[in-house]
Amino acid sequence: MASRYWVVSLPVQNSPTSLWNRLQEQISKHSFDTPLYRFNIPNLRVGTLDSLLALSDELLKSNSFVEGVSHKIRRQIEDLERVSGVESSSLTVDGVPVDSYLTRFVWDEAKYPTMSPLREIVRVAEYNNVRSQLNAINRKQSGSLAVRDLSSLVKPEDIITSEHLVTLLAIVPKYSQKDWLANYETLTNYVVPRSSKLLYEDNEYALYTVTLFGRVADNFRTAAREKGFQIRDFEYSSEAQESRKQELDRLVHDQDNLRSSLLQWCYTSYGEVFSSWMHFCAVRVFAESILRYGLPPSFLACVLAPSAKGEKKVRSILEEFCDSTHSTFWKSEEEVGPMAGLGGDADAHPYVSFTINLI
Structure with a gap:
């Protein structure tokens, strides 16, 4: 026609x-x-x-x-x-x-x-509203480490939380991993030696943990940012993890x-x-x-x-x-x-x- x-x-x-x-x-x-x-x-x-x-x-x-x-x-x-x-x-x-x-x-x-x-x-x-919500979730799950949801990459045993200690998550450019490993212990005082562990890598970034005293966490964030490392706010919660899964299942069904x-x-x-x-x-x-x-x-x-x-x-x-x-x-x-x-x-x-x- x-x-x-x-x-x-x-x-x-x-x-x-x-x-x-x-x-x-x-x-x-x-x-x-x-x-x-x-x-x-x-x-x-x-x-x-x-x-x-x-x-x-x-x-x-x-x-x-x-x-x-x-x-x-x-x-x-x-x-x-x-x-x-x-x-x-x-x-x-x-x-x-x-x-x-x-x-x-x-x-x-x-x-x-x-x-x-x-x-x-x-x-x-x-329909478009539900689809856009799903797309946003998918971007968070499949985007780069700089923006994606980290909850599926972090296990409870990766995080230390006590009266004095906290574990932070650092997003490190792949070309800067040697620089991170060589310098993270000295970015501020009271960083636990050899506490950084690699959790995940994508095409651009690597996800590392680092454990330190809670009272110097803000100083560490500032020093890390000056070096080109991004510290992502993250709090592990099994309840939040389950809630996110249920929300995703509901949106897919809808x-x-x-x-x-x-x-x-x-x-x-x-x-x-x-x-x-x-x-x-x-x-x-x-x-x-x-x-x-x-x-x-x-x-x-x-x-x-x-x-x-x-x-x-x-x-x-x-x-x-x-x-x-x-x-x-x-x-x-x-x-x-x-x-x-x-x-x-x-x-x-x-x-x-x-x-x-x-x-």
Whole structure:
């Protein structure tokens, strides 16, 4: 399927049917590789010109929001499928593939123009919150010794705590281990000789213990820092260790449950959001066509999927269906500025046009 479509409307001079037939003929003759579809829009309530101008502004903002939600849910589904290792399923809207829903669009009278609220989007935030907590724990468990949780590396017998003695944990750059072993006993008074023991090494650092009198611990920290050694605050607690393990198990369990329910919700919600997005597009085409071509509403809306190399030719074909007055006005650089936002495209055209990116 194509991932990029144009939604355009052309002014009708005689009848929509004859214009459609002529457009099909020209596209078939000069750009046969460009799929072309009717975009069926009901006869909506027009309102005043002022209300249409205000609506055009609001639709552009709301369309951007709904489009963003659509893409966010799609990316969320892809992320969940990748993490879960499940086979990717094709996204659907009302049971049909998303590209088919766009190219065979039919206005849903039962649901719109009243928009269904996107309430359960909060589930995404809940899942991401649990996942971020897990990522933080994983970073602490697998990061470098300078930042990771040390509780899994230190055993009760490694720590001496008495009325006068304490054991500190030193993070030593691997290239400075000889310097540490040669100097730690003299960084301050009252360091227990030969008390430093290597507990663990990673690619950058080594974890050493050192035992000394508690009353000189602050002096030792300061002297160690000046030498480029980091003293990590650590207090061994079997209760805290067990609590951390239980918290990790709970988060893993919560993430698995949330991932499963979120993936199911995303599949359902993607269809609802995509449907909302296409109805937004229909209202945009209607409102902007009236602002462009005037009243009463008389325009032909269609969807095209030109190839990159065929875009220029298709633009030329579409322009031929607009009278010279429209073409001159919309090509005028001075005149384009304030009106360019109506179509939603950076380039101005003598017809309503904006782009839909499905991915």
